[in-house]
Amino acid sequence: MSEKFITNEVEKDGKFNRQSNRFTTPFGIEEGQLPVEAGRYRLIWSPACPWAHRSVIVISLLGLSDAISLGTLDPIRPDVGRTDWAFTLDENEEDPVLKIRYLSEAYLKADPEYSGRFTVPSVVDLTTGKVVNNDYFNLTRYWEVEWRKYHKPGAPDLYPVELRNEIDELNDILFHEINNGVYKAGFARSQEAYEEAYALVFNRLDWLEERLSHSRYLFGDKITESDVRLYVTLVRFDIAYYNGFLLNRSRISEFPNLWGYVRDLYSQPGFGDTTDFDAIKKHYHLCAVSNNPFGLLPKGPDLSGWNTPHGRDKILFQ
Numbered sequence: 001m002s003e004k005f006i007t008n009e010v011e012k013d014g015k016f017n018r019q020s021n022r023f024t025t026p027f028g029i030e031e032g033q034l035p036v037e038a039g040r041y042r043l044i045w046s047p048a049c050p051w052a053h054r055s056v057i058v059i060s061l062l063g064l065s066d067a068i069s070l071g072t073l074d075p076i077r078p079d080v081g082r083t084d085w086a087f088t089l090d091e092n093e094e095d096p097v098l099k100i101r102y103l104s105e106a107y108l109k110a111d112p113e114y115s116g117r118f119t120v121p122s123v124v125d126l127t128t129g130k131v132v133n134n135d136y137f138n139l140t141r142y143w144e145v146e147w148r149k150y151h152k153p154g155a156p157d158l159y160p161v162e163l164r165n166e167i168d169e170l171n172d173i174l175f176h177e178i179n180n181g182v183y184k185a186g187f188a189r190s191q192e193a194y195e196e197a198y199a200l201v202f203n204r205l206d207w208l209e210e211r212l213s214h215s216r217y218l219f220g221d222k223i224t225e226s227d228v229r230l231y232v233t234l235v236r237f238d239i240a241y242y243n244g245f246l247l248n249r250s251r252i253s254e255f256p257n258l259w260g261y262v263r264d265l266y267s268q269p270g271f272g273d274t275t276d277f278d279a280i281k282k283h284y285h286l287c288a289v290s291n292n293p294f295g296l297l298p299k300g301p302d303l304s305g306w307n308t309p310h311g312r313d314k315i316l317f318q
């Protein structure tokens, strides 16, 4: 993210204040909502991005991959004089379905006056080629609830009715203190704002460490929406946030329960197989942080620990 973007979203006291989403029409059956139709939408993501990653994990866990196609952007931003994302990983450097080279094309087709950042995840309607939703906060819940008729048989219920209030409450905390908390530290432009965010993140990690000492997942022995949200930040922490965002009190690998928990999820289909450490490292260190003027890519950390046994399936939690 460029300095231009950062200063646009920084308050007077140096605090990072994220832009709101432009395309928020929900999926549903009511007039004016986005119709739920298999084959109609393409989700544009970059494996670098935690907000997009969580949609991809949910789509994979629910077996929606045949209903919603995926377009993948290069984690390295193009050098085009604006902050954009490019389909440089694809043949001819264009998305094979949308036939566009940059994400901005789908945004500007939807709204020629659009002046925000071009962000992932974005859902593009294939009938028009326009972005119709970039509401990263709610997208996973649409896949879970509104897209139920296309779930695979035996798909997990990531948002069970009886837990919804508690899940929503925890998701809110996770958003402010973990998912966006790390950005508040990394994009702070004053010492006070940075230290406040640092404390927010590590206090909450300490709290989560304790919670996961007596529960395999955040809500017992079944994975929920909240686990997906926590995973995407934990899996990026040691490789990107610890040094890139100056969150260097402790690594996740130094918290016994969080480290076992994140490896437990990483070992399962939908999580590890959608996690691309190389893309994460490149994007954050070369394109997101502002303290790397010579474009040096950190060599570490050693990733061999990710595949070591986590043992959390054998622990008896009270």
Ligand SMILES: N[C@@H](CCC(=O)N[C@@H](CS)C(=O)NCC(=O)O)C(=O)O
Pocket: 001, 002, 005, 018, 019, 020, 021, 048, 049, 050, 051, 083, 084, 117, 118, 119, 120, 121, 134, 136
């Ligand atoms: N849509 C949200 C969250 C999604 C988001 O920030 N995605 C990042 C990647 S992790 C992105 O696409 N950034 C584009 C940019 O900064 O230009 C926002 O606008 O802040």
